[in-house]
Amino acid sequence: MSLSTACRAETHARNVLGKTTIHYASAIPNTKASTETTSPSYYWDTAPPTPIQLKRAERFFGTAPPKLLFSATNFRTVNTSKIPEVAFLGRSNVGKSSLLNALMGQNICHVSSKPGRTRSMNFFAVGGEDGFGSPGKLAVLDMPGYGKGSREEWGPEIMKYLTGRKQLKRAFLLVDALHGLKHSDEEILSLFRQNSISHQIILSKVDRILFPKGNPSAARIERNSPDLQRICEELKSKIQPGKRDGPEALGEIVTCSSETVLSGKKLGINKVRWAILAAAGLGDEKRKLLPADLLNDSFNHTTDEGHDITHPQTVDAG
Numbered sequence: 001m002s003l004s005t006a007c008r009a010e011t012h013a014r015n016v017l018g019k020t021t022i023h024y025a026s027a028i029p030n031t032k033a034s035t036e037t038t039s040p041s042y043y044w045d046t047a048p049p050t051p052i053q054l055k056r057a058e059r060f061f062g063t064a065p066p067k068l069l070f071s072a073t074n075f076r077t078v079n080t081s082k083i084p085e086v087a088f089l090g091r092s093n094v095g096k097s098s099l100l101n102a103l104m105g106q107n108i109c110h111v112s113s114k115p116g117r118t119r120s121m122n123f124f125a126v127g128g129e130d131g132f133g134s135p136g137k138l139a140v141l142d143m144p145g146y147g148k149g150s151r152e153e154w155g156p157e158i159m160k161y162l163t164g165r166k167q168l169k170r171a172f173l174l175v176d177a178l179h180g181l182k183h184s185d186e187e188i189l190s191l192f193r194q195n196s197i198s199h200q201i202i203l204s205k206v207d208r209i210l211f212p213k214g215n216p217s218a219a220r221i222e223r224n225s226p227d228l229q230r231i232c233e234e235l236k237s238k239i240q241p242g243k244r245d246g247p248e249a250l251g252e253i254v255t256c257s258s259e260t261v262l263s264g265k266k267l268g269i270n271k272v273r274w275a276i277l278a279a280a281g282l283g284d285e286k287r288k289l290l291p292a293d294l295l296n297d298s299f300n301h302t303t304d305e306g307h308d309i310t311h312p313q314t315v316d317a318g
């Protein structure tokens with residue numbers, strides 16, 4: 001994608017859906033300040049993250065290796081914790097554990113092509129020590145999926161967690177880009193609204209839309225983005241059906257692929273990272289990025305084998 005095309009997509013492309021203006025945040029241009037090529041995400045209640053915010057989010061997750069805090073098979077056995085939490089939910093096989101691995105830069109969650117692989121709620125601390133005894137400033141939570149291959153009794157346990165957990169800042173609901181929203185997703189969306197649980201949609205496995213055949217490339221993103229845009233537009237009315245039964249999903253749909261690397265980064269992962277920080281109230285961290293950080297990508301090195309964050313010895317203070 002040319003710089004001018006990307007800038008145009010980033011700053012000008014807006015689609016008016018009903019009374020809402022959607023900011024179509026497409027590939028971030030390949031400038032020295034940001035080398036990230038990413039899939040288009042959709043922001044109509046919020047502003048798309050800036051390159052600096054994306055870098056900050058990447059840096060937050062790269063500060064220290066993730067740490068498994070605990071696993072629980074029912075809500076009663078969930079440990080107490082003081083740090084903010086975000087949870088990843090969705091149908092089995094939608095890509096929750098893969099996304100968490102991509103976010104944390106380590107293959108720490110179990111991934112399988114067989115639905116129902118994750119069988120407990122797994123809490124991971126990220127962002128480095130909080131200074132009050134916790135190994136992380138934030139906990140991210142991998143949940144068992146619902147639907148095919150899942151255990152019947154998970155539904156009530158997940159709901160107990162969602163409604164009873166004070167420090168839960170947001171539930172991220174993954175929707176498979178190819179399969180779209182299913183009845184079970186609509187049911188959980190309705191429960192989110194009825195129980196006033198803050199939630200937003202992540203569109204997973206977008207490589208299947210953007211690169212149905214052939215290798216990932218910025219040109220293919222540009223060519224196939226209208227398909228992705230159409231999927232998001234259709235989702236919008238379903239996730240924001242009006243406030244009749246409670247607060248709707250946040251008006252942003254972040255799209256990602258945990259298995260596609262472009263320009264050395266997995267597609268859309270920094271945008272998901274930023275959405276997490278924003279949800280947890282950690283987005284306004286005062287720590288400054290030095291100009292060198294924006295030019296030097298060395299702390300987030302990706303190999304063909306996967307996303308691999310090397311943790312810097314020092315984090316700039318201030």
Ligand SMILES: Nc1nc2c(ncn2[C@@H]2O[C@H](COP(=O)(O)OP(=O)(O)OP(=O)(O)O)[C@@H](O)[C@H]2O)c(=O)[nH]1
Binds near residue numbers: 091111113119207256
């Ligand atoms: N094409 C593609 N496949 C993916 C992507 N993310 C995950 N997968 C594949 O989807 C399958 C399921 O991935 P998981 O991460 O285990 O899914 P899950 O939602 O955690 O599944 P459960 O734990 O069973 O609920 C695996 O075969 C992954 O390799 C993606 O971005 N693109």
Ligand SMILES: [Mg+2]
Binds near residue numbers: 111117118142144
């Ligand atoms: Mg899983």
